[in-house]
Amino acid sequence: MTPVVDLPDEILCNVISLAIKNWRIFPKVFKAGNDFQDCVALIDVSRVCRRWREAAITDPTLWSSLCIVLHTPSAEVLRQLAYFVDICSARSKDLPMTIAVSIMHLDDLRLAHPLMRSIVAQEHRWSRIAINVIRPREQEDRMPIRVNEPSTNYDINLSAAGGDLLKEFQFNIGAWFTYSLNGPLPALETLKVAGYKIDGAAYILAKWSPFAPNLTELEMTVDASQFTFSTAEREINICGEEGGSSEQRFLLPKLRTLTVLPSFLPNLTCPNLEKYIMGSIPGGYSHLLCFLEFIDRNAPPLRTLAVRDGSSFLDNDMVRLYLTPTITTVIVKGPLDGFFSILSKSSPGGAGVLVLPALEQIELYECYTKYLDQLSALVLFRWDTSNRTLKSVKLCRCFQSMPEALMRPGNADIDVAEVEERWQGIARPFYVNFGSAKK
Template sequence: MDSRRADELKKALALADKDIEDHDSEVDRLQTQIVFVQGEKKRLETQRAKLRSLLSPVRKLPNETLLHILQYVCRENVLQSSTLGLWTYPPAMAISSVCSRWRELALVSPSLWANLTVEMNTAARARGENLTGFVTFVDTVTRYLARSGDWPLRLALTIRGLCHRPAVVPLMQQAYRWKTFRFRGVQSLTDYKIISPSHFPLLEELDVDLGITSNDLDLFKHCPRLRTHTLYYPAEPTSEVFHQLEHLSSSGQSLVVLAEAVHACPLLKSLKLGPTTDTVLEDGTLGTWHNITSLSLERGSSINLVFSSLNLPSLNTFVIDGTGQGDWQANLFTLFISRASCMITTFTVCGISMSDSDLIAAL
């Protein structure tokens, strides 16, 4: 190849390189433009979603209807002092962060903040775990109490370890507006010394576990509205509290002791039974409980023992959860109904094996 031909090829290669560089530059420019356009598209899609949300049916709901929905969601605000807890779900706080309308509605609706489940793990605090989180927990409890205003409180309190008074005192100071109170702890209320005998004008339901004593119950002697109590071992019906109860729940209790509690409750109408400590009763039946109109046998309760020992002539509502109880004992049930001669109008059975013929016979 002569030198002239070689020069022409070199010029052609140079032009090709230049064209490639130009195309690369154009590709870069177009890619940059694509990224820009894609960003604009995403921004417009976000804006469109926001604009579309303004037409959402939920925005057409009046505040009164929306408040009913939010109250359903806020039936339980779980506040935990330690991340070692199973879960933390404070819906009222979350609702107040959704939008300005929801926040305004939440802040003027004390009922959303008045259902509190407070779980205090002072054992974790004593080990030096999550100290900042514990301070935040106390602040959150205080904030909920403030935002609940004077609304009746539904309080469930659990204490693991020693009592941290800065967190408990604000709750105790609101005892005058407790509507329900549930307590779990490694010590009794008397041992913790966090509550003194007082007047509880709004308290309707009491549920205190773990070694409850008559002294604990005596803390709640002045509760004119108290109608529901949950009885745990080794409690005995010696407190004045029993004289005004209409609803009683029992778990881990002997049926003999339960019978004493029932006789100590002249106004008792409904009874909910959990697991019992009995396997057989030496004296047969426990007598006749004339006032009981509603009986609920919870999971783990001794269904067959109840069938063979109770006489409830006024019973009209009967709920049975037979999960894990085996087959239905039709003969014992027939004996129970025959003994009571009651007229049951509401009958619910779940979690138990029953043939069609047994079901028809029961009905």
């Protein structure tokens, strides 16, 4: 067996890369892969000896990905981090860069300005980038933080944004940036921008959509807990000057997944949309009309509806109108009583179901154990109706002590009769239907 000291540099760098990737597990930020390394760990590994340091420094692939997570950083830490980004940029040479930055509990967004400048200086090399900056929790209920100095002191402009390299772009401080994109972004598939107001959405989309013909996922959200910046109001002014008002229309021909407020839907035409994601189901008929007109305007019909706030899933007439008959998959996080009751309504005469008659799949996330009986009753209700369209129920981070066998639908070894009684209502329809329960 070859001693470590005699390993060729390329094998040694592969070993270092694997060690970095397994240093810790970072949340899956990116849709198209999660292969970035932790560069802080890289520095530690490269300090083992002179040979390791020389091998690490001369291999640009080890420095082309940055994973940064900070809690309550000081101004000095952020300056050091900006310097570290410059080092990584130099050592990675001309390779495409993947950057994921998460900063929590930052009091003043201006402290991150040097870091953002260092990151944006390499925008022509961006492949995937995700930046998330969150204020301290105690500030979330306050008015958004604004900057009194002239905005030009802190302006950050994007012009290249990765060019033909960029695949994903995620910023929760989109109002900080101005955009003067001037070249195509053919590889861009995912665009996610969050801010304090929805007013700037038309401006941002007007700047990006002409250069991103292959966009398949768009998320534009509003979060009052986020930072706002003086550029936010300038965006709205620019938007008005350029005719980018709230009535501007955008055609997104390849978009499959969409997350925006219903009030922004009149601006969009998405002929290939498959999935619409709502933060919550809003009250007010104006939002509902925006949604229904959007559904009528697009083809093929919407098949998947996701709601991130299950507490807004109420059993009332307005919510029922959001549940259009073409929907076959419904995804809900944190479902409460209203979700189970509205999907358990019988049609007039009791022969079928009143809501979502074509429903094939239910996906629930973070469902409390106390709703197990209601879920079981819902599954059996859907199974006993004449149309019997329901095919699967997917549960993630739900309940406790779920039998392992239920995690593997179609398992021929499961005996429904031996499953604990409280789980049988969920198990029986699917396993009996596919002949996988023992006779």
